[in-house]
Every structure is written in C-alpha cells, then in structure tokens.
Amino acid sequence: xxxxxxxxxxxxxxxxxxxxxxxxxxxxxxxxxxxxxxxxxxxxxxxxxxxxxxxxxxxxxxxxxxxxxxxxxxxxxxxxxxxxxxxxxxxxxxxxxxxxxxxxxxxxxxxxxxxxxxxxxxxxxxxxxxxxxxxxxxxxxxxxxxxxxxxxxxxxxxxxxxxxxxxxxxxxxxxxxxxxxxxxxxxxxxxxxxxxxxxxxxxxxxxxxxxxxxxxxxxxxxxxxxxxxxxxxxxxxxxxxxxxxxxxxxxxxxxxxxxxxxxxxxxxxxxxxxxxxxxxxxxxxxx
Amino acid sequence: xxxxxxxxxxxxxxxxxxxxxxxxxxxxxxxxxxxxxxxxxxxxxxxxxxxxxxxxxxxxxxxxxxxxxxxxxxxxxxxxxxxxxxxxxxxxxxxxxxxxxxxxxxxxxxxxxxxxxxxxxxxxxxxxxxxxxxxxxxxxxxxxxxxxxxxxxxxxxxxxxxxxxxxxxxxxxxxxxxxxxxxxxxxxxxxxxxxxxxxxxxxxxxxxxxxxxxxxxxxxxxxxxxxxxxxxxxxxxxxxxxxxxxxxxxxxxxxxxxxxxxxxxxxxxxxxxxxxxxxxxxxxxxxxxxxxxxxxx
Numbered sequence: 151x152x153x154x155x156x157x158x159x160x161x162x163x164x165x166x167x168x169x170x171x172x173x174x175x176x177x178x179x180x181x182x183x184x185x186x187x188x189x190x191x192x193x194x195x196x197x198x199x200x201x202x203x204x205x206x207x208x209x210x211x212x213x214x215x216x217x218x219x220x221x222x223x224x225x226x227x228x229x230x231x232x233x234x235x236x237x238x239x240x241x242x243x244x245x246x247x248x249x250x251x252x253x254x255x256x257x258x259x260x261x262x263x264x265x266x267x268x269x270x271x272x273x274x275x276x277x278x279x280x281x282x283x284x285x286x287x288x289x290x291x292x293x294x295x296x297x298x299x300x301x302x303x304x305x306x307x308x309x310x311x312x313x314x315x316x317x318x319x320x321x322x323x324x325x326x327x328x329x330x331x332x333x334x335x336x337x338x339x340x341x342x343x344x345x346x347x348x349x350x351x352x353x354x355x356x357x358x359x360x361x362x363x364x365x366x367x368x369x370x371x372x373x374x375x376x377x378x379x380x381x382x383x384x385x386x387x388x389x390x391x392x393x394x395x396x397x398x399x400x401x402x403x404x405x406x407x408x409x410x411x412x413x414x415x416x417x418x419x420x421x422x423x424x425x426x427x428x429x430x431x432x433x434x435x436x437x
Numbered sequence: 438x439x440x441x442x443x444x445x446x447x448x449x450x451x452x453x454x455x456x457x458x459x460x461x462x463x464x465x466x467x468x469x470x471x472x473x474x475x476x477x478x479x480x481x482x483x484x485x486x487x488x489x490x491x492x493x494x495x496x497x498x499x500x501x502x503x504x505x506x507x508x509x510x511x512x513x514x515x516x517x518x519x520x521x522x523x524x525x526x527x528x529x530x531x532x533x534x535x536x537x538x539x540x541x542x543x544x545x546x547x548x549x550x551x552x553x554x555x556x557x558x559x560x561x562x563x564x565x566x567x568x569x570x571x572x573x574x575x576x577x578x579x580x581x582x583x584x585x586x587x588x589x590x591x592x593x594x595x596x597x598x599x600x601x602x603x604x605x606x607x608x609x610x611x612x613x614x615x616x617x618x619x620x621x622x623x624x625x626x627x628x629x630x631x632x633x634x635x636x637x638x639x640x641x642x643x644x645x646x647x648x649x650x651x652x653x654x655x656x657x658x659x660x661x662x663x664x665x666x667x668x669x670x671x672x673x674x675x676x677x678x679x680x681x682x683x684x685x686x687x688x689x690x691x692x693x694x695x696x697x698x699x700x701x702x703x704x705x706x707x708x709x710x711x712x713x714x715x716x717x718x719x720x721x722x723x724x725x726x727x728x729x730x731x732x733x734x
Contacts (some may be wrong), residue, residue, distance in 0.1 A: 151597075162612075166635075170636045171538070171540060171638060173535075174536075174538060174540065174644070175540070176438075177531065177532065177535045177548045178532060178535050178536055181528070181532050181535075181546075182549040183546075184548060185550060185552070185604070185607065185608070186549055186552070187552055187566060188464065188561075188564045188568065188604065189552060189556070190648070191563065191564075191575070193566045195567070203573055204572060204573030204652070206577060206578055207578050208575055221658060247460075250458045250459040250462065251459065253455040253456070253458060253459065254455060254456045254458070254459035254460070255657050257451075257452040257453075257455035257456045257509055258456070261448055261449070261451065261452030261455070262448065262449070262452070262526040263444075263448070263449035263452035264449065266452075269456065269460065272460075272463070272468070273459070273460075273463060276463050276468065277622075279467050279468075279471045280665050280691075280712070280714075280715070281471075281711075282665050282667075282688050282708070282711075283471060283474060283708035283709075283712050284466070284467060284470035284471055285468070285470075285475075285692065285693065285695045285699075285704075285712065286467055286469030286474075286691075286695045286701050286705065286708070287469065287473040287474075287479070287692065288470050288705045289695060289696075291465060291466070291469075291470070301596065304497055306462070307462075309458075309464040309468065310458070310459045310462035310463055310466075311461055312463070315459060321613045332602055338500075340451060351538040357717070364602055365555055368554075368557070369557035370557075370558075371556070371558050371559055371668045372556065372667075372692065373673070375692075376692070376695065376696055379696075388557055388558075388559040389558075389559070391560065391563050391672075392559065392671075392672055394563075396465065402567060402570075402573055405511075405563055405567055406563070406564065406567055409560045409561070409563045409564050410561065412557065412560050413555075413556060413560050415456075416555040416557070417552060417555060417557070419555065420548070420551055420552065420554075421548060424547070425649045427551070427555070427612075428551075428615070428616060429734070431609065431612055431613065431616075432612070432613060432616040
C-alpha cells in the first residue's frame with residue numbers, strides 16, 4: 151500500500167468514527183428525551199394554573215408555577231401522613247433486613263456448624279419464591295400474630311433478605327481468614343470482631359445492599375395495598391397515590407404532585423448512590 | 438482435646454444463634470406460605486367463614502385452570518410479557534452500547550436512564566394514566582382519540598399497560614447491560630472499530646455475542662418480573678373497568694382471591710399454576726436460549 155492510501159484510509163476511518171459518535175449521541179438523546187418526558191411533564195403539569203390544565207396544545211413549560219396542587223396533595227390527600235408512614239415502613243424494613251442479613255452472612259462466611267450447606271441452600275432457594283404466591287397465608291399469619299393495624303404487619307415479613315445475605319456473605323468471604331484468627335487470638339470476641347473489624351471492611355457492599363433495600367421498601371405496592379386499602383392510618387405513599395388517582399379535573403394536578411413527591415426521595419437516592427445501586431442490582435458483579 | 442471440642446460446640450451454637458433470626462423469618466414468611474399452597478389447593482373454601490373446608494382433591498385445580506377467567510388471565514399475562522420483555526431487552530442493550538464510550542456527557546445519560554429503574558409502579562402508572570386521560574391528557578395533542586378511552590378500551594388497554602411496564606423495565610435493562618459491557622475486554626470492542634466494521638455490523642456480530650450471557654440474564658429477570666405484574670392494572674383499570682378482563686393478569690387474580698373475594702383454595706391453585714408456568718418458561722430459557730450463549734470470555 152502506498153503512504154497516500156494509508157492517509158486516505160485513516161481519514162476515511164476518522165470520518166466513520168465521527169459518524170458513529172454522532173449516531174450514538176442521536177440515539178441516546180432521543181432515548182433520554184422519551185424516557186424523561188413522562189417525569190418532566192409530571193413536574194410541569196403539577197405546577198399549572200387551573201386554566202392551563204387540558205389546554206391544546208399542552209403547556210410544556212410552567213410559565214406561572216402554582217403550588218396549590220402540592221398543598222392539596224399534602225393536606226387534602228393526606229400525603230403528609232402517608233409519607234411519614236412510608237418513612238417508618240422503609241426504616242423498619244431496612245434496619246431489620248440489614249441486621250438479620252449481617253448476622254446470617256457472618257455465620258455462613260466464618261462459622262462451621264452442622265447442616266450449614268443445607269441451610270445455605272434453603273436461604274438461596276427462597277430467591278425462587280415470588281412474594282405474590284405467599285400473600286394468602288402471610289395475611290393469615292400477620293392476623294394471627296395480632297399485627298394487623300400496626301406498622302409491623304407491613305414490615306416484619308420483609309425483615310430478612312436472601313439477596314442481602316448473599317451479597318454480604320460474598321463480602322465477608324473476601325476478608326482474609328488470618329485477619330479474623332489474629333483478632334480472635336488477641337482476645338477480640340467474635341461479635342466484637344464483626345462490628346469493629348468486619349463491618350467496616352465490607353462497608354461498600356453494605357451500602358449497596360442498603361440502597362437497594364431502601365428502594366425496594368419505599369416502592370412496595372402489593373403488600374401495603376393488601377393491608378392498607380382500608381386502613382388510612384397506616385397507608386403508605388404508594389397506596390396514597392391510588393386514592394388520589396380519581397381521574398377528575400380537580401385531581402389532575404394533585405395526583406401528579408403526589409407522584410412527584412413519591413419520586414423525589416428515590417431520585418435523590420439514585421443520583422447520590424448511583425454506584426451502590428448499580429452494584430446491588432448486578433449482584434455485586436461490578437466493583 | 439476436650440477444650441477444642443467445646444470451642445467447636447460453642448462456635449456452632451453461636452453460628453446457629455446468628456442465622457436464627459433470618460432463618461425464622463424465611464421459614465414463617467416465605468417457606469411456610471409457599472408450601473401451604475400445596476395443601477390449600479386441595480380444599481374448597483367454606484361458603485361461610487368458620488365452617489370446615491371441604492376436600493376437593495385435584496378437581497379444584499382442574500376447574501380453576503380450565504375456567505374462562507383463568508384462561509383470559511393467562512392470555513393477558515403472556516401478552517404483557519411478550520410486549521414488554523423483548524423490546525425492553527433490545528432498547529436497554531442499544532442504549533447501553535451507545536453510552537459505553539468515553540465521550541462527554543455519558544454520565545448524564547446514564548442517570549437519565551436509571552431514573553425509570555427507581556420509579557415505583559404506582560408513580561409510573563399514575564403519571565402515564567393521567568396523560569392517557571381522554572379529556573385533559575396528552576393523547577388528543579398526539580392525534581390519538583380512541584373511543585372509549587385508551588385505558589377502558591379492550592383493544593388498547595393492554596398496550597397502555599405494556600408501555601408503562603416497558604418504561605420501567607428499560608432502566609433496569611440499561612443498568613444491567615452497562616455493567617455487562619464494563620466487564621468485557623475493551624480491546625475486542627476497540628479492535629472491531631479499527632477493523633472498520635460498521636456500527637450495525639459490529640453491534641450484531643461482536644457486541645451481541647460477547648454480551649450473550651448478560652442478554653440471557655436480563656431476559657430471564659425481565660420475564661419473571663413481567664409474569665407477576667399487576668400494579669398498573671390495579672391502579673388504572675381495576676375490577677370495574679371496561680377493559681378489565683383483558684388486563685386481569687394471573688398475579689392480579691391471586692390478589693383478588695386473597696382480598697376482594699377471599700378464596701384461599703382458588704388463590705392457591707392460581708399461585709401454583711403461575712409459579713409452575715414461570716418456572717417452566719425459565720427452565721426453557723435455560724434449555725434453549727442458554728445453549729446459544731457464549732461464555733467464552
């Protein structure tokens with residue numbers, strides 16, 4: 151090949167590459183606009199004046215933002231109560247499942263005891279059971295435990311997570327065995343070792359699991375629906391949205407304001423802890 | 438010798454104590470209710486609460502799965518899954534590949550796509566449902582004006598449900614594919630570009646085969662999730678809706694037999710049927726799709 155051909159080829163490739171870059175941007179921008187459009191319009195429409203609702207063509211920018219829809223959602227729609235319930239529900243589930251997962255993961259990673267493999271298989275096996283097929287009996291169970299009409303009914307069934315045990319066990323297995331032996335020889339008790347040495351070492355994985363636990367708890371629909379459709383005192387935000395969704399003219403802005411309110415905590419969580427979220431969604435495969 | 442043995446016993450005791458809370462919760466709230474289905478499905482629910490249940494044997498299962506409502510539910514569940522999963526896998530893959538470059542602004546795109554993965558089904562349904570309102574929604578502006586409205590229209594309601602599910606699934610699909618791409622050897626993807634392979638050709642001939650384990654994983658996860666969907670159906674249509682039978686998925690039927698018209702026997706029958714169906718589809722995925730998966734990398 152002549153040098154001239156090389157130059158020509160290089161230029162051709164460069165042009166091709168620039169075209170590919172442009173194509174990527176085009177695909178991504180189009181996709182991002184479509185994906186973002188519903189949430190964007192929800193924010194815009196929750197800020198409209200009564201006159202602007204239902205206008206043709208629709209209003210795409212809040213020229214005169216109004217906050218009455220948020221006031222209506224918070225006060226008229228009782229979202230302030232529901233939000234508080236969601237905060238309690240999420241906190242209980244996250245604290246409970248983090249503690250039980252830490253303890254079980256630590257035992258499966260560092261202790262030897264009879265039937266360990268069988269018990270581990272049982273824990274992993276629960277990943278195959280969809281929650282939907284357990285609701286009839288679980289409702290009976292919380293009823294018989296006299297938990298109905300309390301937040302505990304919403305939270306206790308989720309205070310254990312096979313995903314959490316799995317992620318944390320992997321993390322504990324990554325700590326060199328010698329470290330534990332040395333600590334124990336130095337007179338550090340096994341429980342003290344867990345909280346003083348092991349937990350700080352697995353902080354990234356613990357954070358990843360906490361993020362996904364928060365997300366899962368906050369966004370829950372089936373179980374809170376089953377328990378709080380007729381129990382306003384313990385209703386969560388997600389179920390509160392259903393009550394707002396009347397499809398009426400007056401409710402138009404209110405329901406969207408409610409959706410925005412319910413989304414903001416999770417969007418913030420996602421922006422701040424994106425890395426942890428990705429890590430937990432991919433089962434710890436990404437470092 | 439005896440001290441060593443006592444240490445071992447003590448270690449085992451502590452180990453059991455540590456797994457006890459998790460094991461108890463798993464037993465009471467997952468294993469017990471799951472296996473309980475296999476005894477519940479053998480009994481007819483009593484006509485009045487408090488009366489003894491009547492033995493039905495396998496007949497109740499047969500009656501349930503051959504009933505019109507079950508078959509309609511099965512149809513709805515499968516249509517929903519077919520509408521959402523393949524498109525969601527494809528779009529997530531395309532966006533992830535496009536975003537997997539050292540270009541400016543990619544972090545922003547990544548955040549945008551992830552927003553749908555953190556949105557709850559209630560938020561997604563309420564937002565889309567509002568915009569699908571025939572009077573003050575966005576559809577008239579788009580020139581779509583079906584009568585009756587989309588959500589009440591037996592032909593279109595399921596498409597509306599699928600759009601909502603698709604929107605939610607694309608985010609997760611994107612995240613999983615982005616992670617899969619990061620684990621691929623950079624040189625191979627680079628080599629394909631330098632080789633002068635066109636974008637479309639290198640996508641189908643290099644990226645897709647390399648990513649086949651991830652594709653298989655996303656496909657399986659998406660299918661299982663889709664088979665158990667009922668949130669947007671409940672929020673936007675509900676038992677009173679004109680399009681109800683078209684969107685009354687099997688998961689939604691379990692919920693109704695648990696709450697609205699309590700019938701533990703029938704609920705157990707549908708639960709078992711849906712579980713077996715999903716397990717079979719997952720197994721077939723493994724059997725036939727995984728064969729074409731390339732684990733070489």
